[in-house]
Amino acid sequence: MSRYEVTTRAVRIKLDANEHPYGVVPELRGELQRALGAVDASRYPDASSSGVRALLGRHLGVDADRIVVGSGSNEVMACIATSVRAEVSQVVIPCPTFGMYRVVAGNLDLPVVEVPTDRDFRLEPEAVGRAVSRGSSLVFLCMPNNPTGAYFPHDCVQAALDAGARAVVVDEAYGEFGGSSWVEASGRDPRVIVLRTLSKAFGLAGVRLGYCVAHGEVVGRIDAVRAPYNVGGYSQAAAAVVLERPEVQLASVAPVAESIRDMIRELSGIPGLRPFPSCTNFVLFRVDEGTYGMSATELWEALGDRGISIRRFGGVPELEGHLRVSAGLPEENEEFLAGLRDLGGGER
Ligand SMILES: Cc1ncc(COP(=O)(O)O)c(C=O)c1O
The missing domain is CATH 3.90.1150.10 (Aspartate Aminotransferase, domain 1)
Structure with missing residues (x-):
């Protein structure tokens, strides 16, 4: 383990x-306190975070039904991997990258195939393609990559798809800091799943709220792995405050x-x-x-x-x-x- x-x-x-x-910008802090004060701690929260999903959908321009919310994107990452576990036999990751991918693979008894980067941490799309085994690879690509900081070439995602990856998780935890996104592509290809979080640009690491955007065909499977009430009422209330006016926080x-x-x-x-x-x-x-x-x-x-x-x-x-x-x-x-x-x- x-x-x-x-x-x-x-x-x-x-x-x-x-x-x-x-953290949360000063303009939103009063609203945050009010929203947290209004939460009824004696009741279970919205079981599927529907309010938060609706706000995320509006922010990203996607249908709320394509979004699964979890207690941090770490939890959603594990749900995604569990949802495809029966069909995959390996997890493909660049090296170095975010350490949780290896933990998720280990918890599901999946071997990890590392794709090396060069001395300046550059990744070659061809090397990603070679590491993928057709139909049975779950690939994690962190865009931009933690801990190295830069984007891998966008062709790396395409190379994994072309090589027949079963699923490619594009982790956009830092996506709001600039660069293009795979959210739109996830609406076209059920194998592309975009992982995001409110822990970074949205300033809510302590709230523990992350999410994925997936194709309508696969979102139900990811959601089925999630426990009901997996995001607490206080977390949902805090998330709603920053998502009501995302432009204020993202400034x-x-x-x-x-x-x-x-x-x-x-x-x-x-x-x-x-x-x-x-x-x-x-x-x-x-x-x-x-x-x-x-x-x-x-x-x-x-x-x-x-x-x-x-x-x-x-x-x-x-x-x-x-x-x-x-x-x-x-x-x-x-x-x-x-x-x-x-x-x-x-x-x-
Ligand atoms: C690349 C990446 N993905 C996911 C996460 C997890 O974020 P959280 O579980 O707080 O949403 C982090 C946290 O540092 C990260 O760097």
Whole structure:
């Protein structure tokens, strides 16, 4: 049985989980408090989150019947995999990518086939196609990819479909930060399932609400795996607030994206650190021990001692020497960068 490791230590500046630095924007916070206050905790919630699905449908321009909502997209991911379990014999994922795909595969006793990326974490569509076994592969493609930050070529999805994948889950957890979406394609091809979440751009990681958009032919099977009442009343109420006026919350994406651009520029200026391009609210960077004067692990520990938590990747050989930092508040980003400048001692 595999398990997804999460940090539980208390930290002053938390830049390790790709949460939204501002959370729900100030304009919506009063409404959020009112909506939560109106929830009747003694009653079961709407069993299939129909109100939330209607709002999501309106936001995305798709029929609400094509949407399945869960307690975070992690839960929906597991529902999707369970719904096709009887027909698949392997899970195909790029390497490196989001760790939960491996956990989901492990929980269903499915072997994982990894498609390697190059040294700059680029993925070749042909390699994806070669890894797929016709009719029996469940493929996860994270677009843009966590933890590397960039989109894989869109042809990777097509290559998986052309090679006969049974299902291709396009994980668009960071989709609101820019780039094109596979939502429309999911209406044309029952094998394309788009996974999304309110945890990132919508600022509701604590609410635990994710969803998928699937073709009418397959959505019933995914929904059948879901437990009734899987999303609590407080979560549904909070989600409804941001989805009633999505443009208000999503206006917060531009400043976060800008802070990521600044972060990349600043990281590039520190000898021994090399950031990768990002279309998300986080940045992956490589630490060259010789030039920076400290290994990635030592840097991670030294930042931790200062109360700053970022993400390291134990047990993933491809990510050795790499760290990931999420966008924080401006003063948090500054303190993080000041720490990096301070700690880097230059050539050893
Ligand atoms: C790529 C990706 N998918 C899915 C998730 C899960 O999000 P949640 O369960 O909060 O919706 C995350 C969380 O970090 C993620 O990075």
